[in-house]
Amino acid sequence: MRPWLSTLLGACLATVVVSSAGPAHAADRPAALVGSWQCRDALLGWDMHLAADGRCELGYHLDGARVRSEGRWAVEHGRLVLRVDGERSDYRFRWGASRNILVLQGADLDNAALEFVRVRSTERAPDKPARASASSGELVGNWLHRSADGARELAYTFREDHTYVRARQADGVRVLEEGLWDLQGERLTLLPLEGPVELYRVRFEQQRMRLTRNTAHGHHVSFTFHRTGVEVAAAVLPH
Numbered sequence: 001m002r003p004w005l006s007t008l009l010g011a012c013l014a015t016v017v018v019s020s021a022g023p024a025h026a027a028d029r030p031a032a033l034v035g036s037w038q039c040r041d042a043l044l045g046w047d048m049h050l051a052a053d054g055r056c057e058l059g060y061h062l063d064g065a066r067v068r069s070e071g072r073w074a075v076e077h078g079r080l081v082l083r084v085d086g087e088r089s090d091y092r093f094r095w096g097a098s099r100n101i102l103v104l105q106g107a108d109l110d111n112a113a114l115e116f117v118r119v120r121s122t123e124r125a126p127d128k129p130a131r132a133s134a135s136s137g138e139l140v141g142n143w144l145h146r147s148a149d150g151a152r153e154l155a156y157t158f159r160e161d162h163t164y165v166r167a168r169q170a171d172g173v174r175v176l177e178e179g180l181w182d183l184q185g186e187r188l189t190l191l192p193l194e195g196p197v198e199l200y201r202v203r204f205e206q207q208r209m210r211l212t213r214n215t216a217h218g219h220h221v222s223f224t225f226h227r228t229g230v231e232v233a234a235a236v237l238p239h
Contacts, residue, residue: 028075029054032099037116038193047119048082058084080104097189097197100162100180117193118180136183138204142232143225154223157232164190165232176232 029052039046049057056073059066071084080091091104100118145154153169158181166177179192183202188211190198201212212222 029073030075033075033080033102036119037102038119040115040117040194046114046116048116056082056084058082079106097191098180098182100182100191101197117191139181139183139188139202139209142228142230143209144228144230145223145225154225155228155230155232156225167232 033050034052036049046060050073054072057070059068069084073082080093082089092106094103096103102116103113105113139158140160143156155167157165162180164181168175182189186201188200188202203210207227209225212220
């Protein structure tokens, strides 16, 4: 074999060896999954934090005690893979009414489907607006509805980070509820931390807001709110 041909073949073989032994592609970690999630099933008490660098932290109830574990996460072949305490769990996942609702199936869940609500995000996901749009800008703030006799009140605080707090007061009893909101045109979607998704039609006129909702019996219920400077106090969701 001629010397130059031997040298060329050697270089080609070296290139093949180096290429095949090179680093593997980084695991897929979609930014939309990054953040903290709370399971809607209060009995399970399951929460998880998925960091952008692949770290994950899980919390759950076990024999009456609160347990926390750390590990790694990634999306592989379209599944959410959690590697915690030396064990691997593969979950099928999909979005619920919005990308603030994550539904997991598979692994140790059998055929059950668990819904998780986004609680907060330390690294902003691209699906969450960096700032309020013109329509949602009208919604952000504090709103109050008071019955004609003054016996009942319904108040909202809608924040720019798409979290909300709602206060219901009747007969001297005040109940706080929290969750996430999304506004598309006149359609307002509320995703409570507990309870089903709520859909409203919203209209704005000067400093007033009208929310209309269909009841289970097909009737329309409307409430008119006035903008106020009083924020509804939060109990769970961080600012």
